[in-house]
Amino acid sequence: MKIQQLYYAVTSSRSLIIQMVFTLNAIYYVTTAELNALQLVLIGTILEVSILLFELPTGLVADLYGRKQSMVIGIGLIGLAHLLEGGIPEFWAIAVASALWGIGWTFISGAEQAWIADEMGNDGLEQVFLRGAQYSSLGRFVGIGLAVLLAEVTSVQTTIVLAGGMLVMLAIIAWRVLPVTRFEPITRADTSNLAQAKRTVRDGYTHIRGNSILIGLAAITLVWGLASEGFDRLWGRI
Numbered sequence: 505m506k507i508q509q510l511y512y513a514v515t516s517s518r519s520l521i522i523q524m525v526f527t528l529n530a531i532y533y534v535t536t537a538e539l540n541a542l543q544l545v546l547i548g549t550i551l552e553v554s555i556l557l558f559e560l561p562t563g564l565v566a567d568l569y570g571r572k573q574s575m576v577i578g579i580g581l582i583g584l585a586h587l588l589e590g591g592i593p594e595f596w597a598i599a600v601a602s603a604l605w606g607i608g609w610t611f612i613s614g615a616e617q618a619w620i621a622d623e624m625g626n627d628g629l630e631q632v633f634l635r636g637a638q639y640s641s642l643g644r645f646v647g648i649g650l651a652v653l654l655a656e657v658t659s660v661q662t663t664i665v666l667a668g669g670m671l672v673m674l675a676i677i678a679w680r681v682l683p684v685t686r687f688e689p690i691t692r693a694d695t696s697n698l699a700q701a702k703r704t705v706r707d708g709y710t711h712i713r714g715n716s717i718l719i720g721l722a723a724i725t726l727v728w729g730l731a732s733e734g735f736d737r738l739w740g741r742i
Contacts, residue, residue: 507620507623507624507683508620508624508632508635510681510682510683511616511619511620511632511636512635512636512639514575514616514674514678514682515616515636515639515640515643516636516639516640516642516643517643517674518579518612518640518643518671518674519639519640519641519643519644519647520643520644520646520647520650521647521667521670521671521674522582522647522667522671523643523644523645523647523648523651524647524648524650524651524654524663524664524667525586525651525664525667525668526647527647527648527651527652528651528655528660528663528664529589529664531660532589532590532593532660532661532664533547533598535660536593536660536661537593537594537595537598538593539595539598543595546599547595547598547599547602548602550599550602550603550606551602551603551605551606552606553606554602554603554605554606554607554610555606555607555609555610558606558607558610559610559613562574562578562607562610562611563610563613563614565577565611566611566614566615566618567689568689569689570684570687570689571615571616571618571619571622571684571687572615572619572678572679572682572684572687574611574612574615575611575612575615575616575619575678575682576675576678576679577608577611577675578608578609578610578611578612578613578615579608579612579671579674579675579678580608580671580672580675580676581604581605581607581608581611582604582605582608582609582612582671583668583669583670583671583672583673583674583675584604584608584668584672585601585602585604585605585608585668586601586605586664586665586667586668586671587665587668587669587672588600588601588604588668589601589602589664589668590661590662590663590664590665590667590668591665593661616636617633619682619684619687620632620636622684622686622687623683623684623685623686625686651663651667654666
């Protein structure tokens with residue numbers, strides 16, 4: 505299988521499975537877990553804050569250890585998150601799952617594109633990104649229909665658990681089949697990867713703390729995400 509086809513298969517499959525959960529989770533939170541309005545908003549807040557806090561640290565995994573490793577960790581974490589929230593319909597479990605989902609997404613964010621860019625170079629990369637986005641959109645569309653079908657045949661909770669298991673399997677398959685031939689880690693001879701990661705995170709947060717523009721952008725992003733939670737999480741109770 506060509507490298508482009510592997511990229512299309514992994515990204516579209518991930519989009520399909522995650523969309524299965526997105527299609528049903530609002531219904532699941534209200535009808536099965538019986539969360540109240542405050543709990544629904546808190547879940548969304550945990551998700552947004554976890555993404556904000558872990559975007560920089562998890563990005564270092566892709567740079568220091570590998571794009572594929574970052575992708576696999578992210579897909580696996582999101583799968584475990586869905587297994588947890590679907591397996592235990594309680595607020596604490598769903599809250600932990602939301603944090604895991606946010607952290608998992610920061611591992612995936614940018615890693616898929618960086619992996620295919622490493623393997624292909626610049627030859628036809630724009631077309632691959634465009635086709636990958638098209639396949640991902642198709643995957644999300646199919647995921648909506650598949651989620652509804654499975655929920656009708658089984659239940660909403662079972663479908664979410666099944667999707668979590670599928671994501672864990674996808675992570676295992678990605679680990680086994682995705683090649684890594686051109687990745688060059690950003691390392692220094694005088695320090696370990698862990699020490700370099702700690703230093704980079706510390707320097708990054710120090711730089712943000714000392715820059716009013718970056719602080720403003722981070723604050724706007726956080727407030728915008730939190731402001732949307734009222735609608736995103738409570739529409740299922742309308």
